[in-house]
Amino acid sequence: MVGETFFGDFDLASAAIWLFWIFFAGLVYYLQTENMREGYPLQDDDGTTSSGPGIFPTPKDKTFHLRDGRGQVTVPSGQNPDRTNLKMAQTSPSAGSPYVPTGDPMVDGIGAAAWAPRRNVPELDAHGHVKIRPMSAMDDFHVSAGRDPRGLPVVGGDGEVVGRTTDMWVDVPEQLVRYLTVDLNPEGTGKTRLIPMNMAKIGTDRVTVKSLYAHNWDGVPTIRSADQVTLLEEEKIMAYYGGGTLYATPERSGTVI
Incomplete structure (x- = not known):
């Protein structure tokens, strides 16, 4: 029929803006999960897994091959182990209370x-x-x-x-x-x-x-x-x-x- 377009009454401008928002949401999700390859999963002060890890899940393992023949590293599960048994004590049982050194902090790295x-x-x-x-x-x-x-x-x-x-x-x-x-x-x-x-x-x-x-x-x-x-x-x-x-x-x- 004369005057009709291929899409009819389909709103191309609305489709374009919705496609943009879908792409943007996917980009935010990707960047945030990639950012969680170091320092995650989160832990509480006592070393247990945090009860409030956030709305984004920890990403699946990804293996990176290092240059100059230095092997490979897998993150997040293959991260460098955290330093444990540090010579410091919490000043209060309340969550978030500061820690103070119990030895020589310069030697202990505190x-x-x-x-x-x-x-x-x-x-x-x-x-x-x-x-x-x-x-x-x-x-x-x-x-x-x-x-x-x-x-x-x-x-x-x-x-x-x-x-x-x-x-x-x-x-x-x-x-x-x-x-x-x-x-x-x-x-x-x-x-x-x-x-x-x-x-x-x-x-x-x-x-x-x-x-x-x-x-x-x-x-x-x-x-x-x-x-x-x-x-x-x-x-x-x-x-x-x-x-x-x-x-x-x-x-x-x-x-x-």
């Missing part, structure tokens, strides 16, 4: 010094090479601007000299200094530790690290290799220095008046 169980392998660049390396092991790197901290004494938050800077660790592809090496015994016994660059202040005559006091330096986590640092080692080192801002001395975690 509170401000907490760390996550990352993979104990070094970070690699796009070409499969170790990203962070000591400058002493690379002939093509040198300090072109700013102060060279090598040879300067390292001073803690209490003003005590704890050692001397001997090397810098460089993020090769980013060309940034990530860590400094401090020899805690300048006589050359090899008792060294890494200092995160963002926790150090380089002056004209010293390197200052305010987060740690003299008695804290022996406890800085060590690395197992002389020319590379793993993701887990980085996590523990950063957590130790960060925790020192609150736990280096009892006075730091006390009441501020």
